[in-house]
Amino acid sequence: MITFQFGPTSFAWEDYDANHPVVATLRQLKTNFPELQIIPKSESLFRRIVYWTLLILTFGLFKDTKFTTCAKNRIYLSDSDARLFKAYLPSIIHMVLRHEEVHLGQIAYYGRVEFYLRYLGFPLPVFFAWTRAMIEKPAYQAEMKAAWECRRDVTSDNYKEQWISKFYGKTYAYMWRHTKTVEKWYEEGLRAITSG
Numbered sequence: 001m002i003t004f005q006f007g008p009t010s011f012a013w014e015d016y017d018a019n020h021p022v023v024a025t026l027r028q029l030k031t032n033f034p035e036l037q038i039i040p041k042s043e044s045l046f047r048r049i050v051y052w053t054l055l056i057l058t059f060g061l062f063k064d065t066k067f068t069t070c071a072k073n074r075i076y077l078s079d080s081d082a083r084l085f086k087a088y089l090p091s092i093i094h095m096v097l098r099h100e101e102v103h104l105g106q107i108a109y110y111g112r113v114e115f116y117l118r119y120l121g122f123p124l125p126v127f128f129a130w131t132r133a134m135i136e137k138p139a140y141q142a143e144m145k146a147a148w149e150c151r152r153d154v155t156s157d158n159y160k161e162q163w164i165s166k167f168y169g170k171t172y173a174y175m176w177r178h179t180k181t182v183e184k185w186y187e188e189g190l191r192a193i194t195s196g
């Protein structure tokens with residue numbers, strides 16, 4: 001049995017899971033971010049306040065608990081991710097954590113203020129939010145690699161469509177509308193996987 005504790009959240013893996021790539025991911029997070037806590041948003045008073053504030057400001061349109069987000073040394077899980085984490089689905093946990101690990105590194109590199117300013121988007125907050133796209137691109141490429149390590153078919157048309165739609169669709173407020181560029185980022189992610 002291998003156990004990892006991240007703040008209030010613990011992961012305990014039976015022996016048959018010991019070779020799953022998620023174990024290396026958890027170990028690496030523990031080493032690189034020793035203060036890290038993984039917290040379901042619904043269990044954080046601070047995130048409850050953020051949830052209600054954003055819900056009121058956007059007239060009920062933006063539900064913060066739908067998104068997993070990061071802060072310094074914190075990963076706040078969306079309601080659906082929290083359910084999947086509690087069900088110990090190692091492949092999902094691996095993919096989510098590899099994505100969020102990139103953001104934790106970006107927050108450490110840019111500092112919190114610059115990270116969130118970049119996240120708001122420049123030159124525009126929607127359609128051409130280049131700085132937000134540049135934050136999500138490496139995170140989704142890392143997630144793609146994690147999916148591939150979990151033997152998901154990342155070359156399928158379905159996966160590709162889902163991947164690029166994160167950038168041009170509503171998930172991230174129509175972050176980057178030039179689909180040809182996003183397709184290039186997808187191909188770049190695939191090349192990184194095949195080149196090791």
Ligand SMILES: [Zn+2]
Nearest residue numbers: 099103136139
């Ligand atoms: Zn992200």
